[in-house]
Amino acid sequence: MTFSDLGLSPKVLSAVTDAGYTQPTPIQAGAIPHALLGKDVLGIAQTGTGKTASFVLPMLTRLEKGRARARMPRTLILEPTRELAAQVEENFVKYGKNHKLNIALLIGGVSFDEQDKKLERGADVLIATPGRLLDHRERGKLLLNGVEILVIDEADRMLDMGFIPDIERICEMIPFTRQTLFFSATMPPEITKLTEKFLHAPVRVEVSKAASAATNITQRLVKSGSKPWDKRETLRNLMKAEDAELKNAIIFCNRKVEVSELFRSLLKHDFDAGALHGDMDQRARMQMLANFRDGKLRYLVASDVAARGLDIPDVSHVFNYDVPIHAEDYVHRIGRTGRAGRSGKSFTIATKSDTKYIDAIERLIGNKIEWHDGDLSTVVASEGGEDDAPRRGKGAPRRAGRKDEDRKVRGERKKGGERRARHGEEDASSVVAEQEQPDVAQTAVADISERRARKEAIRSENTERKSSDRNEQRAPERGDTRPQRDNSRPARHRHQEDNDTTVGFGDDMPAFMRIVAKV
DNA sequence: AAAAAAC
Structure with missing residues (x-):
């Protein structure tokens, strides 16, 4: 035929x-x-x-x-x-x-x-x-x-x-x-x-699709402590250990905030990472995806928006920073690698509280997933140690420092507990991006949400000038899931990136x- | 325990 x-x-x-x-x-x-x-x-x-x-x-x-x-x-x-x-x-x-x-x-x-x-x-x-x-x-x-x-x-x-x-x-x-x-x-x-x-x-x-995930994907579970800094450290070690084999990787998180947090943390650790989730503005989404496809970014931290359907040919590794809550998502996520009959590797970071989700996944795929380096019974509770922390004063107690750092990585968003307006997308941030990087603002689509955001920003500036949280939120931030860090590159029109393996x-x-x- | 999608 x-x-x-x-x-x-x-x-x-x-x-x-x-x-x-x-x-x-x-x-x-x-x-x-x-x-x-x-x-x-x-x-x-x-x-x-x-x-x-x-x-x-x-x-x-x-x-x-x-x-x-x-x-x-x-x-x-x-x-x-x-x-x-x-x-x-x-x-x-x-x-x-x-x-x-x-x-x-x-x-x-x-x-x-x-x-x-x-x-x-x-x-x-x-x-x-x-x-x-x-x-x-x-x-x-x-x-x-x-x-x-x-x-x-x-x-x-x-x-x-x-x-x-x-x-x-x-x-x-x-x-x-x-x-x-x-x-x-x-x-x-x-x-x-x-x-x-x-x-x-x-x-x-x-x-009909075989119930189990493709056999050309090597799947491993990786034990980790359950704190965010433990998981980030586990991930970094894994990424370093796989470095020689790793061409590019998608790192899946269950939540959008986690995508942001992990993304910032990875940047801080000098990993060449991008981020993708549904609350980022559309320009940033498109650009992150294009850069990842073009090989300008080696890592993409993503929510499940990237789990299905997206065609990113030839991803060598998939890391699940979180165990997906729905077993089916696991199959979709790891299916981003091992395409075209190539071999792929997937690592799923697992903590003690993930066991029931892992069981469900193993039931769905009809297989036990091997542990990479011993199972969870050997995991020790985390105490102290270094994570993302920039240098702190000597006297700072370690645990507190860790938490402090964790909050830092998470960004100021946590502080005020302010919630971003749902339909403003990344609201004021796009204004920041525009001011900082006029070249991109020019090449990018004239974004209606940006105009809304600008109005919103002006309004909140007038009404909430006293709130330092608010001002801080608008401050430019390198490690954000927004387009700032890639703005030096001109936006490309989607038609130009003609992947020749678009269809499966x-x-x-x-x-x-x-x-x-x-x- | 989530994500996604109009403004």
């Missing part, structure tokens, strides 16, 4: 060939012929199975006929996260290089202006996260009754994220005559109900995918 057997147009085939692919993955072989015939498809597949191309390629073929009208996109792809949406856009650019298509990416955290312009011009392909899409519609900038093909991607994840009501609303805005391509890794009852409601006689294409097929096909393809 080759791509030329699937019925794709010459333009699409040529782009696929240029990208170096000849053999479709099971999901592609199963879905593409039906999608080309205009049938609804229910694809049950994980990310990394070549799922994206299984809708991008037939859509491109079908889009060759007809033209888009202003504000009336011809196709719509819904994605749960901004990064995934951007990644799908990259795929359209890559495989649509022989087409003249207008592609619009509607995601939060960036300016409306550019998105409006693209809608106005008429989008052949509209890729969106649900919130921003609905926002545009409510502003009257978008009509969905011209949509011919609707793609709902990662439906089960949308369910986890509470997007289903939004998805239903959007589905109801699009004519019945549309074609719907629906993808989900799992089929919980809510998702089945959704497919019954919105799909018409779908062809079911299922790629060809030589990037994980072993588990070859197992079954039921059509």
Whole structure:
């Protein structure tokens, strides 16, 4: 079976060939012929199975006929996260290089202006996260009754994220005559109900994933004391020990604050690290990811926003700074390494309180994970020692110093207990970034949240001048999860970083995918 | 014990 057997147009085939692919993955072989015939498809597949191309390629073929009208996109792809949406856009650019298509990416955290312009011009392909899409519609900038093909991607994840009501609303805005391509890794009852409601006689294409994680990933548990400084020290030792083998690594934390804390700590220890989590402003998110992909950053500290779907080829190591609470996340996280049949290594830092989560993970993958250097019974409670601490006065008692340091690493945020406004994203910080690094502010997208933040900053300056906490919070800080430290590098447009292994097929096909393809 | 997503 080759791509030329699937019925794709010459333009699409040529782009696929240029990208170096000849053999479709099971999901592609199963879905593409039906999608080309205009049938609804229910694809049950994980990310990394070549799922994206299984809708991008037939859509491109079908889009060759007809033209888009202003504000009336011809196709719509819904994605749960901004990064995934951007990644799908990259795929359209890559495989649509022989087409003249207008592609619009509607995601939060960036300016409306550019998105409006693209809608106005008429989008052949509209890729969106649900919130921003609905926002545009409510502003009257978008009509969905011209949509011919609707793609709902990662439906089960949308369910986890509470997007289903939004998805239903959007589905109801699009004519019945549309074609719907629906993808989900799992089929919980809510998702089945959704497919019954919105799909018409779908062809079911299922790629079963082996229950256990790929065998080319070496997995180890690493014992650690449970205090943050213990865990950071454990991690650093591990990173140093693996240095020779380590090309690049993603370090997963369970919480966004932990991402920030660990990131700052690693910087302090001169590790070449970036950070990625959902409360960072969009420019910083994009830039961190691009820099990591380009090899400008060796380590990426991330929340589970990076656990699924994101295509970062050739990560040599995954470290779980925290044991994931949901066993499934473990499989997704370590699946960021060992791609393309390469070998990968994953280390999971475990403390005494993690045992029940480890048990659940081992049950899910059907295997015991080996301990790297003895199990938790040999762990000693932490007392004193050096961590991130810069030099302190001699007299300072060690324990207190540690805690003090820990708070320092955590940043001033802890002090005032102030909480950042939810929708201001990283609020005033982007203003700081702008003042400090005008070059980036110029090249970066004009960010509406930045303008809001600026207003917010001015207002709080007027009303809360007395509060030193407040002022401190706005002070520039090197070790923040915000873009400051990378601002010296010009922002690159996402189209320029053309990873040639964006879709999980060809030589990037994980072993588990070859197992079954039921059509 | 979390994360994600509009402003």
